[in-house]
Amino acid sequence: MSLSKPPVPDIEHDAAASRFQTLVDGQRAVLDYELDGGVMVITHTGVPEAIGGRGxxxxxxxxxxxxxRVAGWxxxxxxxxxxxxxxxxGEYADLLG
Structure with a gap:
């Protein structure tokens, strides 16, 4: 029997807040960014310790x-x-701005 990774949580894009987020076991994990023209500056990635280590x-x-990539940023x-x-x-190297 092989152990599989847990499914990727449902991730929401809150464009108004410039944030991608997901809720896991009642804990919110986030990736914050700023959009400057066509450049996404990722400013913060935060996962509460209680749900850490799950990818x-x-x-x-x-x-x-x-x-x-889809937005052309x-x-x-x-x-x-x-x-x-x-x-x-490296598959994301083409996105570096």
Whole structure:
């Protein structure tokens, strides 16, 4: 029997708040950004400790990057997590602005 990863949580884009977010076990995890012209500056990725270690930050970051790609935006990963994620995942290198 193999252990599978838990399903990716449902992620919402709150464009008015410049935030991607998800609710897991009653805890809110977020990725905040600022939009400057056609450039998404990822400013913060936050996952409460109670739900950490489940790949939620990665899911939020991947969702935000895919959104940026579809919207035609470039991305500046100003938060350390997003910068490390983009370094590990070369498939998003074309988005760097």
């Amino acid at each position: 939620i930050a990665a899911a939020l970051t991947r969702f935000a990057l895919e959104h940026a 470039k991305v500046i990963p100003a938060c350390a997590y997003a910068a490390a994620f983009m370094q590990r995942h």
